[in-house]
Amino acid sequence: MKLDYPDIEQIALDQELSISCKDYSLLTDLYQLTMAACYVGEGLEQRQASFELFVRHLPEGFGYLIAMGLEQALDYLEKLRFSPSQISALQATGIFADAPAEFWSLLTEFRFTGDVWAVPEGTAVFANEPILRVEAPLWQAQLVETYLLNTINYQTLIATRAARIRDVxxxxxxxxxxxxxxxxxxxxxxxxxxxxxxxxxxxxxxxxxxxxxxxxxxxxxxxxxxxxxxxxxxxxxxxxxxxxxxxxxxxxxxxxxxxxxxxxxxxxxxxxxxxxxxxxxxxxxxxxxxxxxxxxxxxxxxxxxxxxxxxxxxxxxxxxxxxxxxxxxxxxxxTGAPANGVYKLVEIDGIPTMKQSLNKVTYPGRKQIFRKFEAGIIQGDRVGLITDSPQAEQPLLQIVFKQGERVQQPEHLNEIRQRTMTAVASLPTETRRLNHPQSPSIEISASLRKLTEKTQRVKTVS
Amino acid sequence: MKLDYPDIEQIALDQELSISCKDYSLLTDLYQLTMAACYVGEGLEQRQASFELFVRHLPEGFGYLIAMGLEQALDYLEKLRFSPSQISALQATGIFADAPAEFWSLLTEFRFTGDVWAVPEGTAVFANEPILRVEAPLWQAQLVETYLLNTINYQTLIATRAARIRDVxxxxxxxxxxxxxxxxxxxxxxxxxxxxxxxxxxxxxxxxxxxxxxxxxxxxxxxxxxxxxxxxxxxxxxxxxxxxxxxxxxxxxxxxxxxxxxxxxxxxxxxxxxxxxxxxxxxxxxxxxxxxxxxxxxxxxxxxxxxxxxxxxxxxxxxxxxxxxxxxxxxxxxTGAPANGVYKLVEIDGIPTMKQSLNKVTYPGRKQIFRKFEAGIIQGDRVGLITDSPQAEQPLLQIVFKQGERVQQPEHLNEIRQRTMTAVASLPTETRRLNHPQSPSIEISASLRKLTEKTQRVKTVS
Missing domain, CATH: 3.20.20.70 (Aldolase class I)
Known part of the structure; x- marks a missing residue:
């Protein structure tokens, strides 16, 4: 009834446990690689998938988040490769014994070829708003989940705290x-x-x-x-x-x-x-x-x-x-409780998808955040589909990676710092305060509501 | 009235922010280096100093800690060097303009030459018990504070949580x-x-x-x-x-x-x-x-x-x-609230020292933990001086680094795992429970009490 225990009789190979960017391809949860192998076996690995990264709820006592960590995410996507020794190490685990041979050639030749949309670092975001979207061949978009969440979750937490501290x-x-x-x-x-x-x-x-x-x-x-x-x-x-x-x-x-x-x-x-x-x-x-x-x-x-x-x-x-x-x-x-960002499949081959587990519903489809300002202050956000048009609103997600290439050079820290200050200044008082802060109103656009209902219905009758 | 602000107009030199063990000599708080320069200037850098690492209080809701992270600490001490480019980078900051020239030759020739005493990884420890002691030339013992706290604080937190989870x-x-x-x-x-x-x-x-x-x-x-x-x-x-x-x-x-x-x-x-x-x-x-x-x-x-x-x-x-x-x-x-380990000077040139700030008193002198067992269960600990003799007790701190050399090979993870299980099994029920756990009684030895009073008195009359 028990699965095999791992063998921990061996001594640590690398006592120092330092980390180089060359290691990052293996800095992922095992299931990202097993799922990739499965997609390859089924000929699905090149299907076009979109994943969005967002938080379901703001951390306790927070009225906003300051998005941060995108630079490290893009640097990772640019440099991501599998070396022959990394591939050998994966093969030596024996876990992939039944995986198709094409899986290994896919890893050997791999470079990230997708698009990435994201809000710029230093932007204020709220619950259920996509901070980043990856549009890429299914297995690639899946593989990068762990690292993207790691960098954006942590830096967003620190940036948010730092912005609150500066504000106070x-x-x-x-x-x-x-x-x-x-x-x-x-x-x-x-x-x-x-x-x-x-x-x-x-x-x-x-x-x-x-x-x-x-x-x-x-x-x-x-x-x-x-x-x-x-x-x-x-x-x-x-x-x-x-x-x-x-x-x-x-x-x-x-x-x-x-x-x-x-x-x-x-x-x-x-x-x-x-x-x-x-x-x-x-x-x-x-x-x-x-x-x-x-x-x-x-x-x-x-x-x-x-x-x-x-x-x-x-x-x-x-x-x-x-x-x-x-x-x-x-x-x-x-230190402290993290920003619990998640990364969810929202579309595959043009078909919108959503997770429908109890209390964990996500919105399907590729989305945009439309932000409305009045005299420099946020009046509210509308989360809609990318096909929606702004209505005197500012769309926040921008393309930052196009077919595997960076769209722009890394930003200076000072630019990001300036953007953060502007972002905090644009928040309503009730969002900035420390005591029971409240996010601005977040509206779901008519088209996104419709798509959500439709996607739910499809699943229910299937 | 303001100090100079740092210049953050420049772009980040290293966008990926990965880390290699070669970087670790600079992975320190600036004051460790400025204090070192000051010691060199005063001819005090080779004075023999002892620092002890301990927590003042256990994290909220914890009855014990499982010490962890020593292996990475020792690996760090073994490999620590300053490269010419690191030294140039420090010089280029301008911060050390008034530092004595000997400071730079000290960095160039540096390798850690001290002794380290520590409890083995997987040992249960309580508040105010030294997890580790560094005995080294003053400037060396000071320099390594930041990294030692970093590795031991974090891994001790995770190990303690993991041990509690296994126990439950x-x-x-x-x-x-x-x-x-x-x-x-x-x-x-x-x-x-x-x-x-x-x-x-x-x-x-x-x-x-x-x-x-x-x-x-x-x-x-x-x-x-x-x-x-x-x-x-x-x-x-x-x-x-x-x-x-x-x-x-x-x-x-x-x-x-x-x-x-x-x-x-x-x-x-x-x-x-x-x-x-x-x-x-x-x-x-x-x-x-x-x-x-x-x-x-x-x-x-x-x-x-x-x-x-x-x-x-x-x-x-x-x-x-x-x-x-x-x-x-x-x-x-x-993630979560950390184990707040601190690292305090307890002796210099044979003279016991203690910090006497309000509510932050530390015990002076080089210490040992003496643990008493009955039928495999901890009856209580006595924190004494290294010169105290065990009274049917087990001394917990062992020498792990002697004159800059490791005393023993790295341990297998499985050995540490076994020690952790034995340690948890040796805890009294009220220490293991999740609800309001209580640490065993920690006694301060007569000699340590006496030394504490004497050191306090010296300070008060000086």
Missing amino acids: AGVQAQLLEFGTRRAFSPQASLWAARAAIAAGFDATSNVLAALKLGCQPSGTMAHSLVMALTATSGSEDDAFMTFHEYFPDSALLIDTYDAIAAAERLAKLVKAGEIQLTGVRLDSGDLVKLSQQVRSLLPDVTIFASGDLDEWKIAELKEKGACIDGYGLGTKLV | AGVQAQLLEFGTRRAFSPQASLWAARAAIAAGFDATSNVLAALKLGCQPSGTMAHSLVMALTATSGSEDDAFMTFHEYFPDSALLIDTYDAIAAAERLAKLVKAGEIQLTGVRLDSGDLVKLSQQVRSLLPDVTIFASGDLDEWKIAELKEKGACIDGYGLGTKLV
């Missing part, structure tokens, strides 16, 4: 991404840094991410430096002065022992002209009270706060009158 | 890791698969992860295959028979339209000898009722369930009498 903190606040130690793998820290900066953050402390993204890394100092210098060479002030000598632009972390005592001593040093202090960081305690006291002691110094912050805590700090100019965000930015 | 599901259940599409980056999906299998799962659907780990990948089929084959070639049964022809050992997904109708038709096919069905999967609906009905229709077939499952839902399904033999776990396994 205000345009003047400095927002620093400090999450690497809590990110879910080294690569997750890179993707988090990218999405955070593209959605409004100013910098990341992650050196590798910053260099890869063409940004300057940012950071202050750790408690351990104060502890180490205090233990070996004397006072906390010696630690401050020493670090400041080498990194005069860096903020000093003042709460290792007693933040106010440290600020008082620093105020004297500033007054005496012994230090040109630019910033201090508080990482514990009552940030409202402490920041107010530090501000009165060091009025010309930038005050950074960190320590398990999120958009809620920042809103609370501001409301209570904290004197904080910059925030370092880590854990709450880069 | 029982030894007979098949547990499959399906989380790649929701994992926080491709590399996160690899690390999640490793940690899940090492802590008791049977397999992963992630082909790359399985191959890297030396396991067989596992999976069933997707709704899209049923939809595609139904749309192009006829009935749902045709879809089943077709897939079964190529993958006779694979379970069939039966809930695309109506799970019970599908099971009834499959039962007829089984009876007529037209299909040698091994398994079916349910991904939606009332899993208790559906699985019971499917069991009565297909008594000899393995029933898999999936769809946003976690240990709580599995416990509920079992309590309500669901007939489920295997579970596919994704989102709830691989």
Whole structure:
């Protein structure tokens, strides 16, 4: 009654578990490959299929999502190949023993040849709106599901949080991404840094991410430096002065022992002209009270706060009158419940399809989002078919990949950042607020409603 | 009053944001490098420092943690180097303009030369117990903080969840890791698969992860295959028979339209000898009722369930009498709130240190965990100094890296899996339960208590 267990007697082949883009063809769920083999066997692999990626519901407490991760998705589609050694590894599993021989030649010759439609990175989207559509030969469109969901789910989550945090903190606040130690793998820290900066953050402390993204890394100092210098060479002030000598632009972390005592001593040093202090960081305690006291002691110094912050805590700090100019965000930015994007077949060979499982109904057909603005504010969206015409609305999905080729060059992070800011500014107040936010109204177009009913009926009578 | 903003006008240098172990030296927070430069300037870089990695509190609702990720940590320490191009990139930032020249030669010649003590992967640990200690020249021990926390925080979280799920599901259940599409980056999906299998799962659907780990990948089929084959070639049964022809050992997904109708038709096919069905999967609906009905229709077939499952839902399904033999776990396994490990300086040049910020006190000195068992069950732990002697207790931290060299070969995943099972079996009932679990009592040894008081006093009078 049991299926065979896998054999885990063998030792890991690759202890480091790092990842190169050359690995990505195998970064997929097994069933994508078994289904592909099945399609080949049935001569269906070249049937034209359309899959759409969307979320059924927004994450709890969110009124919108900021789409992100498309760049990594397109880069993946462009480079995707199966090497001879990857094909041998698949064959060696024995799982494909009954698969048709043509399956292997298909993998050998494979490159992604389809079209992709997507909303640009930094666009606000809501539940049941397609973020991306793949139109490609059935087996190709199926194969890429896992990676596309992986990159878009995660970066969209981080971008949305980052946009909310920027919205709450205000345009003047400095927002620093400090999450690497809590990110879910080294690569997750890179993707988090990218999405955070593209959605409004100013910098990341992650050196590798910053260099890869063409940004300057940012950071202050750790408690351990104060502890180490205090233990070996004397006072906390010696630690401050020493670090400041080498990194005069860096903020000093003042709460290792007693933040106010440290600020008082620093105020004297500033007054005496012994230090040109630019910033201090508080990482514990009552940030409202402490920041107010530090501000009165060091009025010309930038005050950074960190320590398990999120958009809620920042809103609370501001409301209570904290004197904080910059925030370092880590854990709450880069981890948590995901944006649960799904990727569903909506059409094959021109025939609309939909999943009709209980409570999981999807809309059939290839769709477009039509967005209506008034004085720059979103009035509502209409989700329709690609054949529908805009009615003084803006269609959001654009073609980004055509017959296997990119339509445009990668965007600058700054362009995406600008688009995100515009997107957030276009949201109604009730969509932006943190407490019980509400998405704008999403209408289903008459033609899509009709097609949905028709597709449902076909299935019911079949 | 503001610090300079970083320049994000430039385009991303590396759009794919993949990661190689050669990148890992820069996968660190900027302050690790600026502090290192400061230590070099002060001639303190070779001072012998000890840092310990631990969690202050267990994640909400957890009674224990299963330590995991050490293998990747050791692999990192072994391979860590700075290449000339990495050093140039750091210099080009301008951040280190006032850093001493010796800093650059230190990076050039760097290899990790310290000792590491750690609990073996698969060990159960509790709050305030060191999972790992690095004893190394100050700057080296500091530099590696970010990566060590990254690997151990994430894999420990996944391993703990996987162990809890195995504990609830029982030894007979098949547990499959399906989380790649929701994992926080491709590399996160690899690390999640490793940690899940090492802590008791049977397999992963992630082909790359399985191959890297030396396991067989596992999976069933997707709704899209049923939809595609139904749309192009006829009935749902045709879809089943077709897939079964190529993958006779694979379970069939039966809930695309109506799970019970599908099971009834499959039962007829089984009876007529037209299909040698091994398994079916349910991904939606009332899993208790559906699985019971499917069991009565297909008594000899393995029933898999999936769809946003976690240990709580599995416990509920079992309590309500669901007939489920295997579970596919994704989102709830691989995402969520992290294990908030921290890495704190506990000694420098033989001088014990502790952070004394409000509510964030740490224990000073190099420590050992002494665990007391009775009839194989943990009676309690005593956290003491390394100079304390065990009192009919088992010391948990072992030396794993000595003067920059691994003390032992990497472990087989199966060894770690076995250790995890033994560890969970050794936990008291109140620690294993899902509802308000309680950790065993953790005692602070007399010598550690004394040292803590002494270190606090020193600081207060200084």
